[in-house]
Amino acid sequence: MSKPLDFYYSPTPNGWKISIMLEECNLPYKTILMDLKKGDQFTSNFLRISPGNRMPAIIDYDTDIPTTIFESGAILLYLADKTKKFIPSSKIGRKQVIEWLFWQVGNLGPMAGQHSHFWNYAPELEKNSYAAVRYAEEYDRCFEVLERQLEGRHYIVDEYSIADIICWPWILIAKSMGRSLDSFPNVANWRLRIKERPAVRKGVDLMRKKKD
Numbered sequence: 001m002s003k004p005l006d007f008y009y010s011p012t013p014n015g016w017k018i019s020i021m022l023e024e025c026n027l028p029y030k031t032i033l034m035d036l037k038k039g040d041q042f043t044s045n046f047l048r049i050s051p052g053n054r055m056p057a058i059i060d061y062d063t064d065i066p067t068t069i070f071e072s073g074a075i076l077l078y079l080a081d082k083t084k085k086f087i088p089s090s091k092i093g094r095k096q097v098i099e100w101l102f103w104q105v106g107n108l109g110p111m112a113g114q115h116s117h118f119w120n121y122a123p124e125l126e127k128n129s130y131a132a133v134r135y136a137e138e139y140d141r142c143f144e145v146l147e148r149q150l151e152g153r154h155y156i157v158d159e160y161s162i163a164d165i166i167c168w169p170w171i172l173i174a175k176s177m178g179r180s181l182d183s184f185p186n187v188a189n190w191r192l193r194i195k196e197r198p199a200v201r202k203g204v205d206l207m208r209k210k211k212d
């Protein structure tokens, strides 16, 4: 049994990526709930762990000296390598999973994140601005990309992997952010398939009241 990890967390799609992975891998962890509105991410202690002042982040105490990891993609890859779970052992499979991990980091994550900002926080006058529409359409374009990749597949890279875990939380909340998955049946079915996993439900429910 490994030592519990410290998990710096807030119940958002970026936080769920890691709570889901920790539950899927059955790893012991201690949750440190962050109040982002209060500014917990700017404390000097947290900035030493996550220099970009963003959660999620973890500390692994199972190593010679405690290992800090920030950025959800890096954390997922670290945990997959640590546990040898949710990443293929073949070189080609690993390469494919890392491609989709990077795709989320550079595409789905930032577009959904910026859309979420406009949707939740922009002043009314800005809601239909060029920038707001651009992010919404780019978010939709990511659905199209996933729709093609999921054609004839149950998961992004054949077997359920960290590629699914990193993308899924941003698709879970698409409808609640005014986007429709009606034209993307492969994505909609994949969303439901993953939602049924007990570890996923546990991860999404961590310190959060049910909404979706």
Ligand SMILES: N[C@@H](CCC(=O)N[C@@H](CS)C(=O)NCC(=O)O)C(=O)O
Binding pocket: 010, 012, 013, 014, 015, 036, 041, 053, 054, 055, 056, 070, 071, 072, 073, 109, 113
């Ligand atoms: N690229 C980062 C994004 C993380 C992120 O945006 N976290 C937000 C909450 S969802 C945060 O900590 N925001 C605090 C801030 O920006 O001050 C990742 O994937 O880990």
